[in-house]
Amino acid sequence: MNTAVIILLAAGLFFFTGGSVGILRFPDFYSRLHPAGKCDTTGILFSLSALALYSLHDFSLQAVLTSLKILLIVVFIFITSPTATHAIVDAGVRAGLSPWAKEPDAEEDRT
Amino acid sequence: MDRVFLYSGIYLCLLMTLPLYRAALGPTVPDRMIGVNAIGSKTTVLLIIIGIIYKRVDMFVDIALAYATLNFITVLATSRYFQKRKGLYDYQRPPKKFPPEGSAH
Numbered sequence: 001m002n003t004a005v006i007i008l009l010a011a012g013l014f015f016f017t018g019g020s021v022g023i024l025r026f027p028d029f030y031s032r033l034h035p036a037g038k039c040d041t042t043g044i045l046f047s048l049s050a051l052a053l054y055s056l057h058d059f060s061l062q063a064v065l066t067s068l069k070i071l072l073i074v075v076f077i078f079i080t081s082p083t084a085t086h087a088i089v090d091a092g093v094r095a096g097l098s099p100w101a102k103e104p105d106a107e108e109d110r111t
Numbered sequence: 112m113d114r115v116f117l118y119s120g121i122y123l124c125l126l127m128t129l130p131l132y133r134a135a136l137g138p139t140v141p142d143r144m145i146g147v148n149a150i151g152s153k154t155t156v157l158l159i160i161i162g163i164i165y166k167r168v169d170m171f172v173d174i175a176l177a178y179a180t181l182n183f184i185t186v187l188a189t190s191r192y193f194q195k196r197k198g199l200y201d202y203q204r205p206p207k208k209f210p211p212e213g214s215a216h
Contacts, residue, residue: 002112009119013126016153020129023149029141032133036145040152047119047156054112055168062169069172070159073179077152080183084148087187091194092141 005054012047015039028100029092037085044077113164120160127153140193144186151182 022035052070056063127150134146155175162171 005112006115009115012156013119013122016123016126016156019149020126023133023145024129029139029145032142032145036149040149044152044156048159051156051159051163051168054163066169066172069176073155073159073172073176076176076179077155080179081152084183084186084190087190088141088144088148091144091190092139094194095141097139097141 001053001057005050008046008050008053012043012045012050015043015046019043029097030089030099033085033089037082041078041081044081045074048074048077116160116163120157120164123153123157123160141190144189144193147189148182148186151178151185155179155182 016039019035019039022039023032026032026035048070052067052074055066055070130146130149130153132146134143134150137143137146155178158171158175158178159168162168162175165171
C-alpha cells in the first residue's frame with residue numbers, strides 16, 4: 001500500500017513539474033493555457049488519490065469520511081479547473097490579445 | 112513514510128516559484144491569472160500534505176476544499192473584470208509593434 005501511495009504521489013509531482021515548466025517556457029498566452037489547464041488537473045488527480053489512499057491507513061469511519069472528502073475535492077477540481085481555464089481564455093479573446101505567429105510583422109510590412 | 116510527505120511538500124513549495132515568476136512579471140494580465148491559478152491548485156495539494164504531516168487530516172481537508180473554492184471564485188471574478196477592458200494589455204512584442212518613425216511612409 002505504501003508503494004502504491006509513493007508511485008501515485010511521484011506521478012502527481014511529475015505532472016506538476018511538467019505543468020510549471022510549461023507555464024514558464026511556452027511562448028504565448030494561449031499556448032501557456034495548455035499546460036496550466038491539463039497538467040494541474042492531472043497532477044491533482046494523482047496526488048490527491050495518493051493522499052486519500054494513505055488516509056485509509058487505519059480503517060475506521062473517520063478515515064473513510066476523510067478519504068471521501070478528498071475525493072470530493074478531486075471531483076470539484078475536475079469541474080472547476082476547465083471552467084477557470086475557459087474563463088481566462090475568454091477574457092484574453094475579448095480583450096483582443098493576438099496569438100503567437102511565426103512571422104509576427106510580415107503582414108504589417110505588406111500594408 | 113512521514114519523510115516522503117515532508118519532502119513532497121518541500122518540493123511542491125519549490126515548484127511554486129516557477130508560476131510565481133509568471134504571476135509576478137508575466138507580460139500580460141491573463142498570464143498573471145494563469146500563474147495565480149497554478150499556484151492555487153498546488154496549494155490545495157500542499158494543504159492536505161501539511162495535514163498528513165501534522166496528523167490532522169480531518170481538519171485540513173475542509174481548509175483545502177475552501178481554498179479550492181476560493182481559488183475558482185478568484186479566477187472567475189478577475190477574468191470577468193478584465194474582459195471589459197479592451198486594449199489594456201496589448202503590448203506584446205513592443206519593438207515590432209511600434210516601428211521607428213523613419214521607416215513609416
